[in-house]
Amino acid sequence: MDHVDIAILGAGAAGLFCAGSLAGSGRRVLVLDHARAPGEKIRISGGGRCNFTNLATSYDRFLSSTPRFAASALAGYRPRDFVDLVDRAGIAWHEKTLGQLFCDGSAKEIVSLLLDRMRGTELRLGVSVTGLRQDGGRFVVETSAGPVSASQVIVATGGKSIPKMGATGIGYELAKSFGHHLIEPRPGLVPLTFAEQDLDLSRPLAGVALDAVTSHGSGKSATRFADAVLFTHRGLSGPAILQISSFWQPGDELRVDLFPKGDLAALLREARGQGGRVQLRTTLARWLPARLADAVAVELGLAEARLADQGNPVLDRVAARISDWRLKPVGSEGWRTAEVTVGGVSCAEIHAKTMESRLQPGLYFIGEVVDVTGWLGGYNFQWAWASAEAAAQAI
Numbered sequence: 388m389d390h391v392d393i394a395i396l397g398a399g400a401a402g403l404f405c406a407g408s409l410a411g412s413g414r415r416v417l418v419l420d421h422a423r424a425p426g427e428k429i430r431i432s433g434g435g436r437c438n439f440t441n442l443a444t445s446y447d448r449f450l451s452s453t454p455r456f457a458a459s460a461l462a463g464y465r466p467r468d469f470v471d472l473v474d475r476a477g478i479a480w481h482e483k484t485l486g487q488l489f490c491d492g493s494a495k496e497i498v499s500l501l502l503d504r505m506r507g508t509e510l511r512l513g514v515s516v517t518g519l520r521q522d523g524g525r526f527v528v529e530t531s532a533g534p535v536s537a538s539q540v541i542v543a544t545g546g547k548s549i550p551k552m553g554a555t556g557i558g559y560e561l562a563k564s565f566g567h568h569l570i571e572p573r574p575g576l577v578p579l580t581f582a583e584q585d586l587d588l589s590r591p592l593a594g595v596a597l598d599a600v601t602s603h604g605s606g607k608s609a610t611r612f613a614d615a616v617l618f619t620h621r622g623l624s625g626p627a628i629l630q631i632s633s634f635w636q637p638g639d640e641l642r643v644d645l646f647p648k649g650d651l652a653a654l655l656r657e658a659r660g661q662g663g664r665v666q667l668r669t670t671l672a673r674w675l676p677a678r679l680a681d682a683v684a685v686e687l688g689l690a691e692a693r694l695a696d697q698g699n700p701v702l703d704r705v706a707a708r709i710s711d712w713r714l715k716p717v718g719s720e721g722w723r724t725a726e727v728t729v730g731g732v733s734c735a736e737i738h739a740k741t742m743e744s745r746l747q748p749g750l751y752f753i754g755e756v757v758d759v760t761g762w763l764g765g766y767n768f769q770w771a772w773a774s775a776e777a778a779a780q781a782i
């Protein structure tokens with residue numbers, strides 16, 4: 388049986404980065420992946436430009452059942468460290484908004500950087516990992532091309548999002564077979580879907596996008612995101628919805644403020660004070676997309692209403708419908724489109740500094756397979772790099 392010092396399962400962001408950090412260490416490193424090409428999610432990330440890190444990275448930008456777990460690895464490998472790599476590779480980049488760094492050219496440049504960096508290690512593609520066991524102090528990785536023996540194993544097989552891109556959830560099965568517990572994986576950074584009756588408003592608005600604030604929870608513990616919202620045929624999407632979707636669970640209510648720029652009720656009263664025979668919907672369209680203004684007026688039975696005829700309670704109702712829209716999505720678009728997995732291998736059984744299993748020495752978990760999920764905006768790649776580096780330094 389083929390023997391290697393370190394087997395890395397998965398040639399995605401975390402696996403490739405880890406191999407690069409181990410290259411030149413004098414040990415035989417083998418990376419296995421069932422895909423035909425490495426780093427497929429990197430290639431399609433950030434709309435093809437790869438949002439490869441976020442300058443505002445901090446552990447509180449991540450969801451985890453062990454909230455501070457990511458802090459140590461993130462402190463050990465910072466966004467600037469990755470930017471240095473990108474600069475040394477001569478890859479041009481820019482900051483978009485909110486600390487998000489993107490390639491000027493193509494995400495493929497990041498894949499090439501990672502592949503160059505891991506020279507000296509071996510990458511075997513088209514090989515499915517099917518199991519993992521211990522045998523006489525060594526690991527045996529079961530694969531579609533036969534077993535491989537390894538002294539240490541790094542599980543970097545990612546989560547379950549986008550099966551078409553190669554996601555399998557095998558990492559969870561491997562973890563469970565060594566006694567690890569899972570935080571139930573669920574789709575994150577994903578468009579949300581509505582029940583049929585709630586689609587009456589949103590379906591005709593499909594394609595309309597506007598700035599909004601989405602929130603989940605209430606009071607001080609509420610989570611809020613200010614960004615764009617996009618109406619779809621099935622519900623809502625756009626960055627503010629993707630962000631809040633990672634916090635949402637079936638049955639939860641979300642609040643959406645579709646006019647975060649000001650006090651809509653006050654603006655409507657002021658406009659009414661200016662007199663005239665203008666329709667309510669026409670006035671609303673001064674501040675909102677016309678299709679949304681129309682849809683809200685129709686929904687509230689005010690399609691033909693003139694602003695001058697409306698009392699304060701009506702204007703307050705209109706404003707609340709727009710600024711404090713409460714909705715209960717019935718679901719999400721699921722693994723098919725989710726950008727990430729929320730949940731995964733419980734951090735309670737992994738050492739935060741090294742990513743090594745607390746249950747099985749020599750076994751490591753890095754990247755998305757772990758119960759650490761970043762917000763939208765480059766945080767997930769930063770976690771992949773940082774957790775991979777933590778494992779590589781420890782091994």
Ligand code: FDA
Binds near residue numbers: 434440546555726
């Ligand atoms: P990743 O999924 O990258 O790699 C896992 C690897 O394991 C894959 O290559 C897979 O083929 C392999 N594998 C799985 N099962 C296997 C098996 N049984 N046998 C062999 N191999 C197996 N993040 C970010 O920070 N900025 C961004 O711009 C984006 N954009 C983005 C767009 C889209 C469309 C998606 C889907 C995701 C993003 N992300 C992102 C998220 C980011 O892509 C993700 O968090 C990282 O790729 C996770 O890296 P991992 O290496 O952990 O898993």
